[in-house]
Amino acid sequence: MDHTSKERVLVHLYLRRFEEGWDGGVSHQEMISRECGVGRTHVPRVIKPLLAEDLIKEALGRAPGHLRRIKVYSLTREGELKASRIVEDLESRRVVWEGPAEEKLDEPLTDALRHINDALGGSRSIKMPDLMRLTGGQVSWADVLDIADSRVEEGGLEIPPGWEVLEGPARPGTFIGREEEVREVHSLIAGSAHTILSGEKGMGKRTLIAHIAQVKGLKVMWLRRDPNANGLSIKVRAPDLIAILEDAGQSILSRLMDEDTEIADPRDDTWPEKMRSALLVRIVDAEVENGSYVLKGLGRDDFMGRCVGLGMGRELSEGYHRASKGSPGSIAYLLSLDRSELEGIVSGEDPIFHLILGMRRI
Numbered sequence: 001m002d003h004t005s006k007e008r009v010l011v012h013l014y015l016r017r018f019e020e021g022w023d024g025g026v027s028h029q030e031m032i033s034r035e036c037g038v039g040r041t042h043v044p045r046v047i048k049p050l051l052a053e054d055l056i057k058e059a060l061g062r063a064p065g066h067l068r069r070i071k072v073y074s075l076t077r078e079g080e081l082k083a084s085r086i087v088e089d090l091e092s093r094r095v096v097w098e099g100p101a102e103e104k105l106d107e108p109l110t111d112a113l114r115h116i117n118d119a120l121g122g123s124r125s126i127k128m129p130d131l132m133r134l135t136g137g138q139v140s141w142a143d144v145l146d147i148a149d150s151r152v153e154e155g156g157l158e159i160p161p162g163w164e165v166l167e168g169p170a171r172p173g174t175f176i177g178r179e180e181e182v183r184e185v186h187s188l189i190a191g192s193a194h195t196i197l198s199g200e201k202g203m204g205k206r207t208l209i210a211h212i213a214q215v216k217g218l219k220v221m222w223l224r225r226d227p228n229a230n231g232l233s234i235k236v237r238a239p240d241l242i243a244i245l246e247d248a249g250q251s252i253l254s255r256l257m258d259e260d261t262e263i264a265d266p267r268d269d270t271w272p273e274k275m276r277s278a279l280l281v282r283i284v285d286a287e288v289e290n291g292s293y294v295l296k297g298l299g300r301d302d303f304m305g306r307c308v309g310l311g312m313g314r315e316l317s318e319g320y321h322r323a324s325k326g327s328p329g330s331i332a333y334l335l336s337l338d339r340s341e342l343e344g345i346v347s348g349e350d351p352i353f354h355l356i357l358g359m360r361r362i
Contacts, residue, residue, distance in 0.1 A: 024061020
């Protein structure tokens with residue numbers, strides 16, 4: 001459906017405009033974050049232009065469950081008119097969605113919303129702004145569960161201090177004519193627990209990751225370092241892939257060019273286990289030779305752990321790490337081998353592989 005965060009906020013406030021029990025508004029920032037799919041620290045950035053355009057109003061008021069007065073929000077007259085037009089357009093649309101039994105359904109949005117909530121069984125539910133978050137023309141049951149889980153009041157992931165949750169690209173794109181590039185980058189990421197994707201600004205690195213995630217059905221969490229962020233709890237499904245937008249891009253790329261330098265995985269024991277076990281790609285804006293992507297990664301311990309897990313001894317694993325400079329593609333190569341080929345490497349019966357190690361390159 002492809003709607004902006006601002007449009008989702010307008011629809012959210014429109015659907016709540018007659019909500020009782022509030023003083024001065026009908027929603028607050030925490031609710032906007034949860035019900036509109038906007039990162040908690042990103043909410044003020046979405047609200048600011050809506051206030052400037054006089055589409056919403058802000059007041060210090062009271063919300064149910066809050067003892068103190070907090071910032072609350074509601075629509076202005078102009079905002080209500082604009083939101084009503086968006087809702088009218090949405091109600092005229094059809095939604096193609098996949099039910100829990102993989103049945104394919106094509107029906108008006110209001111019917112789809114009602115039937116989806118019936119299938120969820122009442123313990124969880126979604127609303128119109130939730131469907132506005134989905135793109136790509138077809139809604140899978142995994143999408144439905146992901147959004148329904150994000151609305152659960154209790155639980156959630158604890159984002160570690162020093163990190164800000166961001167929104168990913170609104171339009172992942174189709175990448176027509178770049179299918180080979182998509183396959184290559186996905187293979188490298190899937191074969192690694194820690195990858196760095198470098199390229200000139202504007203090349204579409206984030207869009208590429210979002211596209212791969214959409215095609216492969218991966219849940220992505222987008223993060224950026226923020227020393228002022230105190231950490232927060234968000235109600236989302238554990239991510240399959242974490243994408244970190246790095247600010248010190250050229251510095252990281254320079255370190256990558258040094259074959260003896262290892263780039264450590266930034267996750268430590270302050271990160272929840274569900275976030276430490278996800279795939280990780282760090283997206284770096286930096287000038288690279290010929291303007292192409294540079295994809296590297298895997299710290300020494302992680303790389304060697306993968307090799308040992310595949311049956312390679314520590315000495316052989318260490319040599320492979322040195323020779324490949326921790327390339328995630330090297331792990332992807334091992335994973336592509338059948339059992340007999342892998343046993344040949346482990347036993348030393350593959351002379352080419354061991355010759356490569358002696359030459360210290362792949």
